[in-house]
Amino acid sequence: MRIALFTDTYYPQINGVATSIMILEKYLAKRGHEVFIFTSSDSQADLLKESGKVFRFRSLGAIFVPERRLAIAGLYRASHLIEELGIDVIHTHTEFSMGFMGKLLAKKYHLPCIHTYHTMYKDYLHYIAKGKLITPSMVGAFSRLFCKRTFAVIAPTEKVKKQLETYQINEQIRTIPTGIDFERFRRRFNYSEVNQTIRSQLGINQSDKVLLSVGRIAIEKNMRAIILAMPELVKKQPHVKLVMVGDGPAKKELVALTKQLNLTSNILFTGAVRWDDIHMYYHMADIFVSASTSETQGLTYIEAIASNLLVVAKDDICIKDMLIHKKTGFLFQEDHQLATLLDQIMTKTSEISLIKKQARRQIEHLSATHFANHIEQLYSEAVQIYSPQPSRMFS
Structure with missing residues (x-):
């Protein structure tokens, strides 16, 4: 099959x-499919390397998520590309500009359109007039409108599926978790060398205990709760370090908070890290920690487990089948419980090895291979139902 993926965000954005899109692209290509990416412009993109596979369209920064970009032109160009490339199926990964472009082109060429609902927008409303302009019911109406007349809507977790059902979306909803490339995160023979190199670069001693946070540094990720837990934890565990990998709109505020708490030697901000290097940061850490309840699936949790890290997370429905308290990880209910929980984990380590082993077994079904298998099957179902009957919408 020849597949077009429409998205507002793509590598080098992390x-x-x-x-999810990079993994899907890689594993579909392994099966002999041709995958083309239609996405927004990015000044950091390697256009020469992408040539022929990635098509970028002029864009502006989004108000609600400043790091995202929304395409503002290119419908005619995209239309010609769909025809020239002989696309069989369109898969949208955004409800905004590139997503609407994908839906229009699917209608024009009578192609199946499959949509993945990646983002819980109700957790992002604070970006628009501090949450006073757009209401959750408006998000539901917008989501329902976008998903209308798609062949299927993919929900990464049951949490997302239940949310879509509350929006009264009548299209078939398939729960297909994004898988990860386990091999990429497996600790290799040179693990100790990588560990020493990254820790040395960050100024961390080999004897220090390292907590790791990976992801977009934003209000909805609740990373502030992790920083606020550090003063109490440092009193009991003076050699603990928190490494925050990523960038985002809340970084400046959190750096200021770190200085205010006199924890600049215990809390380190790396900024954005290249995708090719991210696994090394997992490998140099001891514990992965998250206080977010805005995840749709929690890919970083899966990456951490695959990297043989212990995961400590705030309890949330999206991880209920992955993280079971004291069996496959550790969960806390309220932010104020985090410091005590981390101290207990660092003090009592006898059961940690077993918990990490059980966690790895728990995520076996979340491999990239399983993910691609399910998506490929859905594409095949869709293509069998549709037949090419292009209209002349733009002629």
Whole structure:
């Protein structure tokens, strides 16, 4: 099959959506499919390397998520590309500009359109007039409108599926978790060398205990709760370090908070890290920690487990089948419980090895291979139902 993926975010941007698309692209290509990416412009993109596979369209920064970009032109160009490339199926990964472009082109060429609902927008409303302009009911109406007349809507977790059902979306909803490339995160023979190199670069001693946070640094990720847990934890565990990998709109505020708490030697901000290097940061850490409840799936949790890290997370429905308290990880209910929980984990380590082993077994079904298998099957179903009957919408 020849597949067109429409997205507002793609490499070199690092986030859950871009990661999901890169994994899908890689594993579909392994099966002999041809995958083309239609996405927004990015000044950091390697256009020469992408040539022929990635098509970028002029864009502006989005108000609600400043790091995302929304295409503002290119419908005619995209239309010609769909025809020239002989696309069989269109898969949209955004509800905004590139997503609407994908839906229009699917209608024009009578192609199946499959949509993945990646983002819980109700957790992002604070970006628009501090949450006073757009209401959750408006998000539901917008989501329902976008998903209308798609062949299927993919929900990465049951949490997302239930949310879509509350929006009264009548299209078939398939729960297909994004898988990850386990091999990429497996600790290799040179693990100790990588560990020493990254820790040395960050000024961390080999004897220090390292907590790791990976992801977009934004209000909805609740990373502030992790920083606020550090003063109490440092009193009991003076050699603990928190490494925050990523960038985002809340970084400046959190750096200021770190200085205010006199924790600049214990809390380190790396900024954005290249996708090719991200696994090394997992490998140099001891514990992965998250206080977010805005995840649709929590790919970073899966990456951490695959990297043989212990995961400590705030309890949330999206991880209920992955993280079971004291069996496959550790969960806390309230932010104020985090410091005590981390101290207990660092003090009592006898059961940690077993918990990490059980966690790895728990995520076996979340491999990239399984993910691509399910998506490929859905594409095949869709293509069998549709037949090419192009209209002349733009002629």
